[in-house]
Amino acid sequence: MDFMLTEEQKVLQKKAREFAINEVLPVARKYDESEEFPLPVIKKAWEEKLLNLGIPKDYGGPGYGLIDSCLVVEEISSACPGMATSIFDNNLGSEPIVIGGNEEQKQRILTELINEFKLIAFATSEPTMGSDVAGMQCRALKDGEEYILNGNKFWITNGGYADYITVFATIDPEKKHKGIAAFIVDTKSEGVKLGKHIPKLGQRSSNTVSVGLKDVRIPKENVLAKPGRGFVLAMQTFAHTRPAIGAFAVGCARSAMEYSIDYAQKREAFGRQIGNYQVIQEKIANMYKDIEAARLLTYKAAWEADQGMDNNLSSSIAKAFASDVAMNVTTEAIQIFGGYGYLRTYPVEKLFRDSKLYQIYEGTSEIQRIVISRFVMKRYEHAMPFLGKKRN
């Protein structure tokens, strides 16, 4: 077992930190206020090779493992969780192609994402369903070797600016997960309607839109997963992207902790720095301990993916744990700042708003706990002898 970063990873982490501090942090509040999409920052990330982190070297990408990607997104998220979400969204959009695409699709799309500044989004969710992926309604009708898509996708990150969207749709909603297929949709195709930005509580610099699909013809070469294979592809994708959500949450919580330490050492109450009070010290100790645990769980889930192991369980644990840590730490950060924490003048209120999303997107905290409890109740192997008779 080895908890050390390699020299290459340290260099990558430093590069990401410099990008976060020089390019992201100075404009984080501006984009939060305006809810504009930070296109120049995202383009700069592409130029700096910090977009498309997971695209393999065979297609011109950096070929980073998931631990490497987590190192990068923790840094960017520490400066602005919303921009981190938008920057990493190309990984979410392209991961189904990396995992399930054929060679021609990989050569065509992945190489294009590296050579040109293009955005690719990901769409399973719809206005009437998010958690229940197998319950999607968006229809895929087979027409010879092509498909025709009809339906509405909702909450699509970067959707308003995307060149491509990996869209999941069903040949028959009654078939549930067995009917789901996946497609590469060129957003310039006839029948694709990208909605207006939907205003949000936090992560306001990440663009979120609805996507309408009306008789959108998908050529044979853009069929990514045949019916029955799409659901598994979506789940495999989440297993590879949930650790990054854990890393986002760690970055967000880390900044809230750092601002808290700084404030606690400056603010005085009853004639002493508030950092001298044990109640405040306990809050900060809890922040540090929980962030450390969240980061280790995140690295474990990422490490398993990098080893080619099934990391479905560990990615759910990491995402659920780190999301709760970010929510708790940012809440406590506001508490340490007192009244000032509640003002928009200080950064902790933004981190508090931004952190809430981690408990919702890419599978809510409830859904992660369903994954975990399914394992614990059904497959976990007990070490101790059973009390009385063993269950069937």
Ligand SMILES: Cc1cc2nc3c(=O)[nH]c(=O)nc-3n(C[C@H](O)[C@H](O)[C@H](O)COP(=O)(O)OP(=O)(O)OC[C@H]3O[C@@H](n4cnc5c(N)ncnc54)[C@H](O)[C@@H]3O)c2cc1C
């Ligand atoms: C800002 C933002 C960006 C997003 N980006 C994308 C994107 O790029 N692509 C995409 O496809 N989706 C995206 N999503 C959608 C996101 O993944 C869904 O919102 C999420 O999965 C929850 O789905 P829902 O909103 O439909 O809630 P629902 O599924 O309706 O759930 C509502 C509540 O019920 C709970 N619940 C549901 N089922 C159960 C159950 N079986 N047991 C216990 N509790 C349950 C949930 O945990 C939640 O608390 C985004 C969402 C947001 C807010």
